[in-house]
Amino acid sequence: MRKYLLLLAGALYMTVALSCSGSKNRGSDTTTSTETVQVIVPAFSADSAYQYVKQQVDFGPRVPNTPEHVACGDYLASELERHGAVVTNQYADLQAYTGTILKARNIIGSFQPENKKRVVLFAHWDSRPWACHDPNPALRRTPILGANDGASGVGVLLEMARLIGQQQPNIGVDIIFLDAEDYGTHPEDDVAGGEESWCLGAQYWARNPHVAGYNARYGILLDMVGGHQPTFYREYISERYAKGINQKVWNMAKKLGYNNYFIDQRGGAATDDHLFVNEIANIPTIDIIPHDPSGKYSFDPNWHTVKDDMDNINPATLGAVGTVVTNVIYNEK
Numbered sequence: 096m097r098k099y100l101l102l103l104a105g106a107l108y109m110t111v112a113l114s115c116s117g118s119k120n121r122g123s124d125t126t127t128s129t130e131t132v133q134v135i136v137p138a139f140s141a142d143s144a145y146q147y148v149k150q151q152v153d154f155g156p157r158v159p160n161t162p163e164h165v166a167c168g169d170y171l172a173s174e175l176e177r178h179g180a181v182v183t184n185q186y187a188d189l190q191a192y193t194g195t196i197l198k199a200r201n202i203i204g205s206f207q208p209e210n211k212k213r214v215v216l217f218a219h220w221d222s223r224p225w226a227c228h229d230p231n232p233a234l235r236r237t238p239i240l241g242a243n244d245g246a247s248g249v250g251v252l253l254e255m256a257r258l259i260g261q262q263q264p265n266i267g268v269d270i271i272f273l274d275a276e277d278y279g280t281h282p283e284d285d286v287a288g289g290e291e292s293w294c295l296g297a298q299y300w301a302r303n304p305h306v307a308g309y310n311a312r313y314g315i316l317l318d319m320v321g322g323h324q325p326t327f328y329r330e331y332i333s334e335r336y337a338k339g340i341n342q343k344v345w346n347m348a349k350k351l352g353y354n355n356y357f358i359d360q361r362g363g364a365a366t367d368d369h370l371f372v373n374e375i376a377n378i379p380t381i382d383i384i385p386h387d388p389s390g391k392y393s394f395d396p397n398w399h400t401v402k403d404d405m406d407n408i409n410p411a412t413l414g415a416v417g418t419v420v421t422n423v424i425y426n427e428k
């Protein structure tokens with residue numbers, strides 16, 4: 096056991112070589128100095144992230160205006176607090192395309208709130224009220240558990256909150272659990288909901304950030320990051336607003352050997368929370384979201400079906416995504 100712990104500790108050290116060519120043309124006397132900076136990156140636990148996904152799913156569907164939604168929101172805020180974040184609860188009454196007023200709550204955990212150098216991480220914590228893409232038409236008004244669609248991204252970010260609580264990176268981090276992402280138009284409803292019917296919590300936060308004049312170097316949104324065999328391509332809107340961040344993340348994935356998950360090619364477009372963060376808050380933000388190159392399904396085979404339960408979750412995927420994003424964050428100077 097001790098031996099494995101030591102091996103694990105060894106794996107925490109990542110070496111970043113900043114190569115500075117110190118050579119000036121002084122005849123044949125050419126010197127090259129290499130400055131090596133050790134960055135200690137904590138080990139992301141896939142099992143811990145999996146437990147955080149399960150904790151959420153155990154509440155049942157987290158549909159706005161239900162007791163399960165309230166209870167899960169309280170749990171998420173208390174976990175962020177337990178890991179040392181300064182928590183802001185942003186409550187808002189948001190009107191869904193159905194006319195229903197949603198009692199929404201964005202939950203924000205801030206680490207080093209005084210630090211001007213910041214990165215912001217997002218996931219949505221609500222789950223869809225309807226399994227609108229279920230193969231069985233009788234189930235298409237049934238609420239989903241949203242294990243992958245919702246809970247997976249939050250689970251990865253809660254595990255990151257645990258790591259940050261133990262060891263601060265060089266930058267401040269805001270972890271934002273956005274609400275009311277998944278109350279967008281049901282395809283069988285004869286209404287023109289449009290893309291504004293989705294991502295209501297993100298739209299609210301982008302117009303009313305938790306800190307006046309809030310800014311961050313960039314944002315990363317995690318959506319459906321826990322499926323069985325997903326491939327993450329560079330999403331289209333991310334590429335348009337935050338190409339450099341896509342490059343940073345996909346390069347890190349390559350370096351860490353996760354290029355089987357992170358395919359360094361352009362994927363499709365997702366109308367997701369990052370769209371509004373980019374367009375309204377002007378923070379360059381990417382979306383890590385699955386893309387099926389065969390075009391057989393959108394995002395995940397069980398997307399918006401009653402089968403998006405814990406059987407739809409693979410800890411290895413949570414581990415791959417969590418490890419990549421953790422390494423990106425701890426390498427910020």
Ligand code: AHN
Nearest residue numbers: 244277293318365366367
């Ligand atoms: C649409 O493309 C309509 N939605 C993508 C955003 C989403 C829904 N993510 C999870 N559920």
Ligand code: ZN
Nearest residue numbers: 223244277399
């Ligand atoms: Zn969804």
